[in-house]
Amino acid sequence: MKQKKILVGILVLAAVLASSVVAFAQSEGASITIGISVEPISLDPAGGLYIPEQFLIQQIFDPLIAADPELNLHPALATSWEVNDEGTEFTFTLRDDVTFHDGTKFTAEAVKVSFDRAAQGTTPAAAAPAILSDYIETEVVDDTTAIVKFATPHATFLQDLSRPWLFISSPAAIEEYGEDYGQNPIGSGPFILTEWAAQDHITVAKNPDYNWGPEFYTHTGPAVLDEITFRFLPEAATRLAAFQSGEAAIVQDPSYLETSQLATDPSVQVFTFAAPGMTSHQMINVEKAPTDDINVRKALIYAVDQETISQIAFYGLQPAAHNVISPTTWAFNQEANDLYRYDPEKAAALLEESGWVDSNGDGIREKDGVNLHIEYPALPAYEEAFMELLASYLQNAGFEVNITKLDDAGISEFGAANKHNILNMGWISRDPSVLSYVYDSANIDGGNQSSYTRFRSDRLDEILETAPQTIDEEARKALYEEAQAIIMENAIALPIHSYGSVYLADASVAGFRFDSEGFPYLYEISLAAE
């Protein structure tokens, strides 16, 4: 009997708990839900690194200078700017009609506080400190004038200002929230953070006072939408279901197969964007056999058909790449891009020239009794879609390929121990200057230890070190074109694909337009009457 009472007790308790769920009233109006794949970690511009942070920070904060989709710079919080001849001092004249979401006024002091924090970074993973290397200080001349000073020339600083890591925070809010500022971000952007339910959603509401958008926006004044809810939907299948059932009007990164099928549906809008920066490519190790031989390295590149990989692995939504830099990047070098195309016969000839032949008929080439072996540590998070396909192209050319699946930390260790022949790299960025992080030989054993090609060239190092400080745009462009040529001619990069952003939007979404890094301008989006 007692057991029965317990059972009844459990059931009653359960019923009470279940009915305590708060009823949720769906608000009508100009609000939309966007399904995003990863929840941001922190919305502090000085603490963020990854794409989910970037998308949200752009809605809540404003830059000093904004870049339009073609990367032309326009006044935002700064109305004008001057650079000294050395490229070390940047003087900004600021708007005086801007207020932050907490009601405090935007002044030069906010620029100083924001940059001082960004130079330090507020999380270990923050992207800002690398951008602000050699930052000395921001001098507040008066409320509307600030001078940012560096110890070395910063040719890309004006462009960098338009990236979210250098957006401007409210000093009062930083003071108020302290360590929790990343969860309570206060900027002056078109949207105000109203709710962040961890692992569930972020809601932002229109900033009714917003009247200081850059001139290239399609309208002025506040945003069109009243409210945007960002739902965190990590599973691609769930994101797609949320889109198909109408729970989300826009979804980010849907699975490629479904996207290719939906593309023919007139009620679905598919938006794709090829990101600038480094392509997703395999860095080829020149210090480990057999890839220490340039013929073997060239054969690796000739053996792979990127167009087919792009079609099979990504349904064409991540475009094939043939250069270390993607075609949408400033200073892209077309000649370096045209050096290699899929040619299995050329690959075979190069391998035979170096003495690699399949003498025992097992499909693997060998020389002096040693197999033509490639160690390939792979990160499934990035490479799952194509790694087996890539390996099979290499096997067809007579390579023996060993794939070791690892996580980020495992890959870094594997690479640092010099055990790899090829290792995937990629970096979305507006500027080719990111090449320095992984192609400057100072980063082989020292620096960030991410130069996994272990390739040493005095000329390449010189370019990568001087270009970021070269103020003359034409000269800088020539330097980066040369860098791409050196990398491709020495066959130390096996390009696979460019990164593409893919968004699905339902028919009601109007005014969808990508910024220069492949995020939609949510400020411009409106809902068409259905």
Add this chain to the structure above:
Amino acid sequence: MWQYLGRRLLTSLSVLIGVSIFTFLMLHFVPGDPVHALLGRQAVSPERLEEIRQELGFNDPIPVQYLNYITDVLQGDLGRSLKNNRPVLDSILEQFPSTLQLTVAALIISSLFGIIIGSLNAAVHNTWLDKVLSVLTISGISIPSFFFGLLLILFFSVRLNWLPATAKSNDPKGLILPAITLAVGEACWLARLVRSSILEEMNKSYQWTARAKGASERTIMVHHVIRNSLIPIVTAISLQFVYLMAGSVVVESIFARQGIGRLAVTAIQNRDFPLVQGTVSFIAVIYVLINTITDLIYAVVDPRVRLK
């Protein structure tokens, strides 16, 4: 009784200490540097890496790290997340109600369906319907929840548009599909248990005595067979609570629900040590708590248990 209670609590405590040590060691013996995992693919100098390691205390010997951790925990401080710097306890307390709702809803569904289907199945023993129900319940146990959940989404959200696939956590409609997904395996398992438990009781000889005394078949079934077969079933249901909580890890991910299971998975992927340690320990506490309560109830109900 008090002696039993003391003994039982002591065992629970040692289980919790064991879990915390085991989790701690597992985290530290997984290959790969946690600082690298923390930074992702970001380019950072070895000096900076060393600095971060020092800040986070990863350079201390592991026993020292563990003792530091336990000292903080005993003072109610579970630390802060390495990723977003939020207090671990805040994250757990914020996410737990959602998991509790899901688990309790699934427990109700699985208990109701398990007992009803199981009794029905026993009642039609050795008929074609018995075979049909057996096949269905065994299929229900075998179907993976990630697959079943997607089927439900495709049918009820995408095709029929009746129920949301990814409702916000405060929308009660959003509880229905996840709860069914979570419950189906346990419901079917319970149905099998109820069936065999009832059949076993039906074959016991006390029924013949009852019949000889003139009791109707209905009286025998309701007053004797079902009542007696409930004993193992109640035990099973209390255990199910814990299984369901473990199962919520997968279901929360499919339906993008808030919850402690998803919190733990994300923390493991990020190698967010304090958060992993905190969530695993929290789930262990719940597990031990429920087991202890169940045992104590037994002890009250059945004096033989105390004497063992």
